[in-house]
Amino acid sequence: xxxxxxxxxxxxxxxxxxxxxxxxxxxxxxxxxxxxxxxxxxxxxxxxxxxxxxxxxxxxxxxxxxxxxxxxxxxxxxxxx
Numbered sequence: 001x002x003x004x005x006x007x008x009x010x011x012x013x014x015x016x017x018x019x020x021x022x023x024x025x026x027x028x029x030x031x032x033x034x035x036x037x038x039x040x041x042x043x044x045x046x047x048x049x050x051x052x053x054x055x056x057x058x059x060x061x062x063x064x065x066x067x068x069x070x071x072x073x074x075x076x077x078x079x080x081x
Contacts, residue, residue, distance in 0.1 A: 002050075005042055012039030013062075030073055037066035 016035035019025040025032045044059035046052075 002046055006046055009039040009042035009046070012036070012042075028069070028073060030070065033066050033070040033073060037063055037070055040066060 012035045016025065016032050016039070020027045020032060040059045040062035044056055044063050047056035047059055
């Protein structure tokens with residue numbers, strides 16, 4: 001089961017990257033950020049469960065950056081005065 005989750009997490013991240021490189025998704029779009037957040041969070045959890053600290057650091061930071069970027073995109077914009 002862990003292998004299936006690892007592949008699913010990697011496919012989400014790589015799919016977002018591929019679509020960004022093909023100019024299908026903007027790297028600031030909500031869907032791009034959600035794909036990265038979910039994929040990296042899954043991989044971070046699996047790394048934690050497997051005591052794989054280097055991979056946890058990589059995926060944990062990836063998930064954190066994606067979450068902060070997504071929060072910025074979801075925040076209401078102020079009207080320019």
